[in-house]
Amino acid sequence: MAEQSPAQKLIGDFAPKLVQLTDDVLFGDVWEREVLSPRDRSLVTVTTLAALYRTEQLGSHLRRALDNGLTKDELVEAITHLAFYAGWPSAMSAITQLKDIVENQATGTE
Template identity: 65%
Template structure:
């Protein structure tokens, strides 16, 4: 795979520290899985945001919230999804995710 003009987020954050993880992220996750036609990017974003909220993985949320908006999700839909998830993943995780969403959407 040829190098993109702008280094990926994974490459920017992990660079030579974890080159295999960067390669798997760029080539397999985003280069293959995210490009599969069986799910629309919008749906993949909604699923990914839900999984991150469910797992309490707030650190990766800003990137995926922004990607979700690029993929056609509205802020209202994302807020509604997080609200819905509060009942299935736990209130603290949803409230934490909502705080991240609020900060991300402000920026």
């Protein structure tokens, strides 16, 4: 049996159609389009989630951004930049999530 996607693990039994759309359309089509690299898509996604204070989804996308080649320093800079446009609380929330993720990855606890 194939490994379940993150969406399947989270809500597969509860909202199967939303999982299908997430897996097939969002990550299967939109994220795979060639005009923007996965790295660029991650930067756009992280900054949008941070700016809109969508903290529940932000952590997984910060991890994905690091996996897609963005560095900690690039993410810190992007979040610092958006503080002036999206608001200090949004940036502080995003930066503390990033700090926790980076520290946990460094210690192997994530």
